Amino acid sequence: MAETGASTDPVPSPDAALSPVARAEHFVWLTARVLEQRRFAYHFMEGTTGAAGTGGDQAADAVEAALAAYATGDGGYGYALEPDLRGPVSQPLHTGHALRVLDSIRRCGGQRVERVCRYLTSVSTPDGALPAIHPSQRGYPSAPFVPIVDDPPSELLATGPVVGLLHRNEVWHAWLFRATDFCWAAVESLEKSHPYEVQAAVAFLDSAPDRPRAQAAADRIGRLVREQRLAALDPADLDAYPVSPGYAPGEHHFAHDFAKVPESLARAWFTDDEMERSLDFLEGDQQADGGWPVRWRQWAPGTALEARPIVTIEALRTLRAYGRSID
Template sequence: MTRTARLTATRLDAAARFLWTSGRVIEQRRFAHLFGAEPDPEGVLAALDAHLSPDGGFAYGLEPDVRGPASQPITVPTALLALEEAGALDQARAGLVCDWLAEVAAPDGGVPVALPTLRPYPRPPFMPVPEEGAKPVGELLSTGQIVAPLLRQGIEHPWLTAATAFCRTAVENLGETHPYEAGAALRFLDAAPDSAWARDAAARLGRLVREQRIVLLDPERPEEARIAPGYAPGEHHLPHDYARTPDSLAREWFTEQELTRGLDHLAATQQPDGGWRIHWVLWSATTESEARPGVTLQALITLRAYDRASA
């Protein structure tokens, strides 16, 4: 049965006006590539090059909550996403990023969220920065998001082998968690080469997410979900925040009704200016304005993916 599309022409036009008015170059180029009349991968790459650091990492505000010229691991997922969308996440480009990641990784292959080099620059209060000289400690939050697109594209690198093993162990040992860590674990599982293991691990992760109430199953009943420590009031994750596409392993975590309520809520919360709001801690007006275009683009991608699946 075909249902009415959520990403209507009116909604897309409003989002386009927002992105052309308020978007950064990287989001405008991604939008033009993904939703324009003709794909434009070269435009995406040109915009991404402005954020490339000499060491092979990415900086200069590509991740809006991470400022300054020093490459940081948590910025890499945004760069890899753009490269993958542009069809340019190849062995040569990925190899340079992996070389840098290998330099900053812990011995077990995991990478931290941030490095001591971030300390001189503006950063949100919720992002801990290691002391100078501290040994790196890998985190699933950053490593899972980085490893996933590299695995999807069949990249080979010694660091990636170690990082994949790190993620597998971290997922198997995951207990008390929070939405962003669970989301990173899910991104890894969706791309993990051992699909049978990934399905079993994803089922366990889904039980954790529901048992710990770190998903809002009914937007009309926010009191039924738990907000993780350090999160902003109302910083909930809905089913589609985990299952960003219909083929995600997280799709099995939710009933059709639960997913439908969340997607309807996503469509309905487009703002009068055409964009979508951010829900995490607002620590800087500038980073809020720079983050909204990315949030808006992700909303469009999610809505289109589910519209296509139900067509």
């Protein structure tokens, strides 16, 4: 585009009187990658959304086309789909992110997921589960808080959400058998944990086929969350809640971070008042530019810029799932 004249004026923020979605739309068009632009259009834009709040086939096709740019030749995903891991190599965290996107547009199945499962099999540890970071990441930029080791252990953090999504979409593949067993063992042995690990446990339990077992495990983890004060139950008094070791200053987690939808097993962990306070906080956390903030540790300007639209879309989806007015 031809330069029309230098200016040092700041980029104008959206009108504060606009709806949360309208302000977020301004932010997304200003800052987001094509994938998040397409996802926003699928979930929220008039003309692409139906009565159920999900886009039609054309909008889903557009999300799939944007996601395909991150696909790798081995059936996984790379190219900084998960912004904290840069470079072209496949990683379990990228692939989990891709499955969440496909699930959100109801396209998590078929040959595409068969290829993903073959990739998951190829990078699994000897016990059949996923490492958080595969050693192929070495040599490419990545967040300093995700160490790269030659023989990484299995992680619930990486495995739980993937296994949960595959069960949710009734995918059956040989890889799932041992990976599911790993998740059960990891979830049922949790004693001392941290919020991201708990979120991974919830992602598994919300879709695990054995519902009575999942309910019992969720009840126990909910008690653990409250005992270890992993959820900030009063957003107006954050100093009263510790931040987990290794997390950024102020990197608290709230009820809505664990129970992203009312149907989640984690919803029972919180009273109605606690949930309402959490949603009030989430609603009020929209920034002047229309986006929601990233609360985890930042290490490079580009990663924060790419992550905020992702966080913004998920914030709006959570608010809408709980019946909050966003339009």
